[in-house]
Structures are given as structure tokens and as C-alpha cells.
Amino acid sequence: MDTYLYLDRNTIVHRLDPRTKIFLMVGSFVMTLLFMHPAWVAMALAVVLIHGAVSKSLSNLKRIWWILFMLFTMGTILWALFSSGPTPFVGPIEWEAFLFGLGNALRIDTMIIAGMIFLSTTKNEEIVLGMVKLGVPYRFGFALSTALRLVPTINATVYTISQAQRSRGLDLDSGNAIVRLKKNIPLVVPAFLSTIRSTNVFGMALDSKGFGARPTRTNYMRVGFHTADWVFLAIMVGLLIPGIYLWAMKLGRIPGLTKF
Amino acid sequence: MLSVDIRDLSYRYRGQKRPALQGINLEVEEGDFVVVMGPSEAGKSTLCACMNGLVPHFFRGKFRGEVRVLGRNTREHSVAEMAEFVGLVFQDFEAQLFSTNVALEVAFGPENFCIPWEEIDQRVRRSLHLVGLEGMENRTPASLSGGQKQKLAIASVLAMEPKVLIMDEPTTDLDPISKLGIFAIADELRRSHDITLMIVEHETEEAAKARRIVLMKDGSILKDGPAHEVLREVDLMESIGVQPLGVPQFFHTMGANELPLTVEEGVAEFRARGWRIDEAAYEALRRRDAERARSYGEPIIRVEGLSYSYPGQVDALRGIDLEIRRGEFLAIVGQNGSGKTTLVKHFNGLLEPTEGRVVVDGEETTKQGVYRLGQKVAYVFQNPDHQIFSDTVYNEVAFSPRIRGCSEQEIQQRVKEALEAVGLVGMEQEDPFSLTKGGRQRVAVASVLSARPEVIILDEPTTGLDYAEQRSMMELVSRLNQQGHTIIFVTHSMWVVAEYAHRVVVLKDGKVLLQGATREVFAREDLLGETFLQPPQIVSLSNRLGKTLLSVPELVQCTCAGG
Structure with a gap:
């Protein structure tokens, strides 16, 4: 039974430099956390899903759908119960609280999916190498x-x-x-x-096997920036800049929400 | 020049009363091929760990004496420093593979020593070619068969181009032909690369390929000499619990002074002495087989058109039909990955057929479920450490009746019976984890016996046990069969099949290739070879003499030495 998430596929995302993939994952997290309103979070989710589709890694969703589903329902209910707003909706839950619950649950699921895509497209060794190249x-x-x-x-x-x-x-x-x-x-x-x-x-x-025998080591796996890396980085930056601008403009929030 | 020079080595692990090694003196010339044999706890693995400095650097304990490998004192060099010259392949090949593909696994060692990229690339290719894994560079280690994983573990050490290669029981868990494959690689290395080889091995038939054999017991070296000499020490080997080679053991039992070692030599010697097989004695054996087959009861397990595929993978079983009767003693054999374990997991409901059906005691397994089936069909897993969790032997054995709601009195009775059956009476209050592997295996058997099952399935019951422990385990299983239990066991150990099983089912690629009485199956040596199996040496000898005899005592019984 193979329990690794990594999917050995030859897609443009798989071929990216691990640093790019790390940046794409972190960028997805930031994009998701900028907004609170579920409609806005759903846009971030859509971007992540496109990323997943291009990398042909959405089949891994089948392996974690139960976790996603549980977090989504439990998250929506709990966050809705522990917040409030002026507009009544269902029982003790107000409309704003419901939106907040839904938005947060979507955020969690979106970040898990972004993490899953990262692990589905990046070998363990690439993760290490990417981190080493980033100075870790x-x-x-x-x-x-x-x-x-x-x-x-x-x-x-x-x-x-x-x-x-x-x-x-x-x-x-x-x-x-x-x-x-x-x-x-x-x-x-x-x-x-x-x-x-x-x-x-x-x-x-x-x-x-001589782990740590020398202060440095050779990397058999070769990585490097190519055109595709720059394109993906540009797309992510191109999404983040307006995203941060809209966040600074206080868009994508839930008016009237009171958190406990 | 000396590769290994050990002087007055003694070692005791911290917290242990008994030393693991004492007074070891060993010199190994460059390019030599040494096999180390001995019963469990003889100190073989500790000796391996001394070669690259794991003892004393990784393990804590009291170290005396000196170990020099290629002139370097292991005490003065770290394990990582020694690793550049000394390669060590561990018995547990799963735990030593940690990369996500085959090529990266092999490259890991040379990467650590800052070998230039181009050189690493060449070494990866060379090492994979040497072990026969070329073309698999991008596969994940998890997707390889047991034999391939072991070969990968070896390749990953070879890529560091060690001058001394140590392998600690590299063939455990492998089918007979894969075992020979590992030794063929070893031989190739020694001849073409001038590597010094030291291999710890349980199985004597493989050890026979060495130039020199060292016999160990209780941390000391008992005998050290050329392989052809040590293998003729039949009595000594038996006395310390190492299985003697079948052919010399037979001639030794027959009172011969000159002992042949190989099947060919055995056949020639047998004929030169004018011995012959006694037809009447052979017929008596066959009649006994037939009588035994007639004594079985009604079918208890019926497998009809069984196919099974693991999610997202190829078919593990393809259209199996099989009937097992009450009282049978059945061995299921086949190469690594042929579907043996998958098949037997259907008998107690752990797996449900993708197609076809399995009927146990008149009812389909899918309707009974694991809990109910567990009272009729017990399953002893390969690794006892995957099931033992209690603080005392008593509680471990009492687990099954307790969760089935038996009264305390009933539980006591069942634990007593089960411990009597496995010979652990008096050990009730012992901590199961303090027992040897053989002891823990017995606890595992007792803990399923206490459910009073009719059928007992054992998955590789002798793996990881030394010869004496294997014998005693199989004698126990044999007794359970005589008491009326139906026994089904999965194994790679051909001598265990030959000496204990009444009937054999041979699987190949998820299908039944061959099934029949043990004697009939072992007569088909050609067909067995197709599925990576090979009869024990003594059976091959008898086959060459025209009859199939399954053990040394059987061949002795049927040999007319009078001319």
C-alpha cells in the first residue's frame, strides 16, 4: 500500500523548481488568509483548484475528502456558534456569523488543498533541496x-x-x-x-551512509529556474499584489460581524 | 593485506548482564568472503556493528579490545568517517530505505561524501546494473518487491564503493531464488571488485557459497575455517543450533567418513558406494502419505473463483479455486509478491473478494465478518511485535477470550491450555517483551489458541528465528495439527515445507501454479524453478536418485547400504 501523497506525473508544475513550489504554496496561504467573506475565499479556492488541475494532483482529494468534509462542516458550525451579527438566520446563528463560519471553514480547506498539491507535486528530496537553497x-x-x-x-x-x-x-x-x-x-x-x-x-x-560526514554535500537531484518558474511566480505575484491592495481597502470582510 | 583485524574484542551493551561479544580475535584478508553463522544471541549482529564503528559510537556499552578495518581503529573514527570504506547492509531493509525514488536512494551515500555529480551518476548506474535494478531508477522503493528492496539496499551501499562490505542477514524474507541472487551479487563483487565480504546468514545452503565460515555462539567464535571444512562439521553445527547442510548430514548419518558437499558430489558418492533406494521402504512412505490424506475430514474452507485487487493496483489474486479439509497441514508457497498473504487474509475475513467467494464452515466469509470468523480461524501475523501489547504473558493470552466475554474461570482454563500447548507454562507473569523472538512468537500463537480456533493460519512462522527455534516452532505447530487443528502456513523456507507440510499450494502471479501432496510437488523441480522456488538440497539429491524424499531421516530410512 503506497501511502505517500506524491504523484509521479510529468506536468509543468512537477517540473518547477522546488523554491517556486514553496512560494506558490505560501502565496496560496496568504491569498486565502487575506479575506474573510466566503465568496472572496472561494475565489482563492478556485485559483488553488486550477493549480491542482494543471498539476493533475486533484485525484489525491479522494484520499483526504473525509478530513476536508469534517473540517468544513464542523468548522462552519463552531465558528458560526462562537460569533454573532445583527441579522438573524437559523436558530441561534446570525447571517454574519454563518458567513464567518463558512469563510473560515473554506480557508482551512483551501490551505489543506494547497498543501496537498505541494506534497503531490514535490518529492521529499526536492522539499529539502528547496529549503537548503532558501538558506535553511x-x-x-x-x-x-x-x-x-x-x-x-x-x-x-x-x-x-x-x-x-x-x-x-x-x-x-x-x-x-x-x-x-x-x-x-x-x-x-x-x-x-x-x-x-x-x-x-x-x-x-x-x-x-555517511550522513553529515562533510560540512557540505553534493546534490544529485538537479534543480534550477526556467521560464515556467518565472511565469508561475509572475502569476502568483500578479494575484497577490491586487489581493493585498483590496485587503488594504478593507474589502472581502463581513460587515456587522462580532467575534467572541 | 589485512582488511579486518580484531583483537581481544569484548563488548557488553549498557544495562545487559551478559557480554554480547567476548574474546573475539578475527583476521580477514583483503578480498576474502566470510560467512558468519550461529544461533540467535550469538553476537553476530553486534560483530557487524563493530565493523563500521556503530559499536562503540552509536550504541552505549563497555568496549574492550581493538577493531581495525583497513588499518583504521574504529574507536578513533566516527561511523560517518568509517562509512567511506565500510558498507553495512541491515537485516531490516524497509527501515534503511528513505528516499522517494530508486536513483536518489542509491545517490544518498555518495552525496554525503561530496562526490562530483558526474561520478555519482555513473555510480548510480553501475550499482543498479550490478544488482539488476537498471530501468527502475524512477520507481518508489515502496513499490518494489521484498527481493528488489533488499537489492536496492545493497546497491545504495555499493554506490559508496566500500572496500569492506558487511551484510547482516540480507536474505531473510526472500524467496529461495532471490536468496541465491543476493549471493550471486556477493560473489560477483568479490571476484570483479576485490571487495572484502562478510555476511551473516542463517541458511546453510546459501552459506556454502562462502570461502570461509565463522561459527559463533554466546558471543565467542567456536570455529573458523574454510567453508568446505566447517560445513563437514555436522555434529558441531547441530550442537549449536545451526542447520547442517543436507548432503553432508545424510552421509554423516550413514557413517561415511568422506562427506560430499554438493548434490552432484552426493549423487556420485551415493552411486560409487553402491547404495540404492529401497523400493519397499519408499512405497511404505507413499502409503503413509495416502493414508494421511484419507484421514482428513470435510472441507472447512472452500475458495471459488477468488480474485482480489488492492485499490488502484494490479490484480493480486486471479481466479483461485481451492479446498482445504479439516485436519490438513497445508503450506502456501511462492515467490515474493505472488499473493500468498493476500490469499490467506481472505480465510479470516480480513480481506473480502473482489470477485468469487470464500466459504468457511459452510458460510461465506463476507456474511460472517472478522469477529465471528476469529473464533474458527485464527491468524498469527509474521511479526509478533505487531500484536503484543500487554505487560504479562497471561494478559496477552487472555486478551481474546476476555473481549469475547468469557468468565474469569473460563479465561484461566483457556490460558492454561494455550500456554501448555506452546510450552510457556510458568511464564504467566513474565513481560512478553523480555522474551526472545522465538518466545514472543510462541506468545503470539498462544494468544490466538486461547480463542479455541479450528483453523490456525501462520504467516511466515519461522522468519527471524534461528534453526533450533524454527524446529521447535514447527514441532509445536505439528503437535497442534495432531490435536486436530487445521494448519495453513505461508513460508519461504523450503526445508520447513518439506519436513512438515502434508500438502503444498504453489502460487505464481496470483494464480495456483501447482498443488498436491508435498512429495509430488517437490518432485517437480523444473516447475518450482519457474516460480523462484528450489527444493532443499537433500530433496534435490533424492530427486536425482529417482525418488522424492523429504528429509535426511527419510533418505536414511530408504537407503539400502548393503549394495
């Missing part, structure tokens, strides 16, 4: 990519362990929250121990 120390970049790599590894281990425990009669789906939490002990203990064990081997393997 190699060890730090490598640690970050290791953390990213551990997620699918732990995922796969937990899957095997849950199959082993289900075979012994463990039923993870019944009972109240506390009972279900307790039922996870047979998963957590072996998962924790085998992760520690494999992390230990990982550490030994790193040392044995």
Missing part, C-alpha cells in the same frame, strides 16, 4: 522530510497492527468514546514500539 540548514530540512516520511510509515504499521488485533477479536467500532479510546491500547503500544525500533535502524543506516 540541510540537517533541518532533512529532519522535516524525515517527519513527512514517517507519517506514511507509521500509517502502514498501524494498518498491519489493526489487522492483527481485529483477527484476535478486537472490535474497534463499538462502545462509547472512552471504551473506544481504551480499545486503541492494543494498537498504540505495538505501533509505538515498532516505530521506535525502525527509527533506531533508520538512525544507524543514516550514520552508515
Whole structure:
């Protein structure tokens, strides 16, 4: 079972320099956070989705749709409940509060999708290299990519362990929250121990391959700026400048909203 | 010139009472090929870790003596410094691969040593060519088969162009032909690149390819000599729990002084001595097989037209038909990735067919679910550490009856029975994590036995165990079969199949290639080769003599030495 998000596709986005991809992701975050009104956030979402479509990485949405859906519904409801406005809408929720909830939930989903597109189009090694080229120390970049790599590894281990425990009669789906939490002990203990064990081997393997043997290292992966990078950067800057101008003009907000 | 020079080496891990190594003296010439063998806890992996300085730099403990590799004292050089000359391939090949594609994985080592780009590129190509992975540069390591992953792990170390290459059990988990493939690579390296090789290996048939064998036990070297000499020390090997090679073991049992080592030598010696196979004794064995086959009960598992595909991947199983009767002892074999584990996961409902159906005890598995099926069909996973979580052996074994709502008295009774069956009575209050791998494997078996299942599935029950532990594990499984349990096990270990299974199903690319009584299946050596399997040496010898005998005692029993 392949649990990496990276999709090995030969698209123009995949071929971009990792620094460009990092900038596109951060730019998408900024664009999303500039506005609060859901209609404006939806425009940022549309840009992110176009980015996803060009990079042929939207198929990964299928893998995270449940998280997106839960965050969207729960986020909308909670933020709406914890804010208010002058116009009544449904029950205790006012229209402005609803817009605020919807806008925030959309923001979260948009940022997750932007992050997903980044991970779907950028190899771990590219992330490290991009960060190194931006001045981040190699060890730090490598640690970050290791953390990213551990997620699918732990995922796969937990899957095997849950199959082993289900075979012994463990039923993870019944009972109240506390009972279900307790039922996870047979998963957590072996998962924790085998992760520690494999992390230990990982550490030994790193040392044995000369990790940190020299102050600098060669990068086998070659990256560089090409025309496409400049075009993508120009598009992002071209979106951000008017975006920031509109934000400064106090557009894209929700009039009458009171936050708690 | 000496590649490795170890003098009076002793090492004790911090917190351990017993030293892992004591009084080790070992000299290895440049270009030599040494295989280290010994039972579990002999200190083999610790010895490997000493070669590149992981001991004493990575592990904490008490180090005495001196280890010099290519003249460098490992105490005075860091692991990263030693890594430029000493390559180490670990047993756990999953945990040592961390790149997102094959080429980057291989490039990682040379990158760390600031090798120029063009040189790295050449090394990547060369190393992948050497292990037979060329053309796979852009694949993710996760998408490779077990054998390919191990080859990748080796290539990633070769790219650093080490002068000394250490491999710690590189063939565990591989099918027989992939095992030979690893040793073929090793041999090629030694001949064409003048690399000094040291390989830790459990399986004697592979070890026979070495020039020199070192036998270890309890942290010390018991025997060190040319492979052809050590392999003839049948009694010594048996006494320390290392499996002797089938051919010399047979001739040794027959009282011969000159022991042949290979199948060809064995056939020639057998004929030269005027020995022959006793037809009557052979027929008696075949009659016993037939009687046993007649004694099985009604079918308990029926597989009809089963196909399965993992989401977004090719078909793992394609149209399997199979019937398993009560009381059978069935082995499922096939090369890495042939669908063995996928097939058996259908028997307890962990997987549901994409097409076709699986019927257990008269009812389709999809209608029963894992929880209900778990009472009839138990599944022991390959790695006991994926299921053990309790603080005592008792609680671990009591887990299954407890969650099924049995009374405390009933639980006590079941735990007692299960621990008796696996030979762990008296260990109830032990911490399962303090046991050896073999001990933990027993706890895992006991913990499914306590559900009182009719069928027991074991996935690679002998992986990671030494020869003595493998034997004792399989004797236990065999006893469970005699007590009436139906046994289904997945394995790569051909001698285990030959000596214990009654019937064998051979899978290839998700289909049944061959099935039948063990003796019939092992007679088809040509067909087995197609699916990367190879009978044990002793079976090959008997096949060459015209009859299929499955173990040394069987061949002894059927040999007429009187001329």
C-alpha cells in the first residue's frame, strides 16, 4: 500500500523548481488568509483548484475528502456558534456569523488543498533541496522530510497492527468514546514500539551512509529556474499584489460581524 | 593485506548482564568472503556493528579490545568517517530505505561524501546494473518487491564503493531464488571488485557459497575455517543450533567418513558406494502419505473463483479455486509478491473478494465478518511485535477470550491450555517483551489458541528465528495439527515445507501454479524453478536418485547400504 501523497506525473508544475513550489504554496496561504467573506475565499479556492488541475494532483482529494468534509462542516458550525451579527438566520446563528463560519471553514480547506498539491507535486528530496537553497540548514530540512516520511510509515504499521488485533477479536467500532479510546491500547503500544525500533535502524543506516560526514554535500537531484518558474511566480505575484491592495481597502470582510 | 583485524574484542551493551561479544580475535584478508553463522544471541549482529564503528559510537556499552578495518581503529573514527570504506547492509531493509525514488536512494551515500555529480551518476548506474535494478531508477522503493528492496539496499551501499562490505542477514524474507541472487551479487563483487565480504546468514545452503565460515555462539567464535571444512562439521553445527547442510548430514548419518558437499558430489558418492533406494521402504512412505490424506475430514474452507485487487493496483489474486479439509497441514508457497498473504487474509475475513467467494464452515466469509470468523480461524501475523501489547504473558493470552466475554474461570482454563500447548507454562507473569523472538512468537500463537480456533493460519512462522527455534516452532505447530487443528502456513523456507507440510499450494502471479501432496510437488523441480522456488538440497539429491524424499531421516530410512 503506497501511502505517500506524491504523484509521479510529468506536468509543468512537477517540473518547477522546488523554491517556486514553496512560494506558490505560501502565496496560496496568504491569498486565502487575506479575506474573510466566503465568496472572496472561494475565489482563492478556485485559483488553488486550477493549480491542482494543471498539476493533475486533484485525484489525491479522494484520499483526504473525509478530513476536508469534517473540517468544513464542523468548522462552519463552531465558528458560526462562537460569533454573532445583527441579522438573524437559523436558530441561534446570525447571517454574519454563518458567513464567518463558512469563510473560515473554506480557508482551512483551501490551505489543506494547497498543501496537498505541494506534497503531490514535490518529492521529499526536492522539499529539502528547496529549503537548503532558501538558506535553511540541510540537517533541518532533512529532519522535516524525515517527519513527512514517517507519517506514511507509521500509517502502514498501524494498518498491519489493526489487522492483527481485529483477527484476535478486537472490535474497534463499538462502545462509547472512552471504551473506544481504551480499545486503541492494543494498537498504540505495538505501533509505538515498532516505530521506535525502525527509527533506531533508520538512525544507524543514516550514520552508515555517511550522513553529515562533510560540512557540505553534493546534490544529485538537479534543480534550477526556467521560464515556467518565472511565469508561475509572475502569476502568483500578479494575484497577490491586487489581493493585498483590496485587503488594504478593507474589502472581502463581513460587515456587522462580532467575534467572541 | 589485512582488511579486518580484531583483537581481544569484548563488548557488553549498557544495562545487559551478559557480554554480547567476548574474546573475539578475527583476521580477514583483503578480498576474502566470510560467512558468519550461529544461533540467535550469538553476537553476530553486534560483530557487524563493530565493523563500521556503530559499536562503540552509536550504541552505549563497555568496549574492550581493538577493531581495525583497513588499518583504521574504529574507536578513533566516527561511523560517518568509517562509512567511506565500510558498507553495512541491515537485516531490516524497509527501515534503511528513505528516499522517494530508486536513483536518489542509491545517490544518498555518495552525496554525503561530496562526490562530483558526474561520478555519482555513473555510480548510480553501475550499482543498479550490478544488482539488476537498471530501468527502475524512477520507481518508489515502496513499490518494489521484498527481493528488489533488499537489492536496492545493497546497491545504495555499493554506490559508496566500500572496500569492506558487511551484510547482516540480507536474505531473510526472500524467496529461495532471490536468496541465491543476493549471493550471486556477493560473489560477483568479490571476484570483479576485490571487495572484502562478510555476511551473516542463517541458511546453510546459501552459506556454502562462502570461502570461509565463522561459527559463533554466546558471543565467542567456536570455529573458523574454510567453508568446505566447517560445513563437514555436522555434529558441531547441530550442537549449536545451526542447520547442517543436507548432503553432508545424510552421509554423516550413514557413517561415511568422506562427506560430499554438493548434490552432484552426493549423487556420485551415493552411486560409487553402491547404495540404492529401497523400493519397499519408499512405497511404505507413499502409503503413509495416502493414508494421511484419507484421514482428513470435510472441507472447512472452500475458495471459488477468488480474485482480489488492492485499490488502484494490479490484480493480486486471479481466479483461485481451492479446498482445504479439516485436519490438513497445508503450506502456501511462492515467490515474493505472488499473493500468498493476500490469499490467506481472505480465510479470516480480513480481506473480502473482489470477485468469487470464500466459504468457511459452510458460510461465506463476507456474511460472517472478522469477529465471528476469529473464533474458527485464527491468524498469527509474521511479526509478533505487531500484536503484543500487554505487560504479562497471561494478559496477552487472555486478551481474546476476555473481549469475547468469557468468565474469569473460563479465561484461566483457556490460558492454561494455550500456554501448555506452546510450552510457556510458568511464564504467566513474565513481560512478553523480555522474551526472545522465538518466545514472543510462541506468545503470539498462544494468544490466538486461547480463542479455541479450528483453523490456525501462520504467516511466515519461522522468519527471524534461528534453526533450533524454527524446529521447535514447527514441532509445536505439528503437535497442534495432531490435536486436530487445521494448519495453513505461508513460508519461504523450503526445508520447513518439506519436513512438515502434508500438502503444498504453489502460487505464481496470483494464480495456483501447482498443488498436491508435498512429495509430488517437490518432485517437480523444473516447475518450482519457474516460480523462484528450489527444493532443499537433500530433496534435490533424492530427486536425482529417482525418488522424492523429504528429509535426511527419510533418505536414511530408504537407503539400502548393503549394495
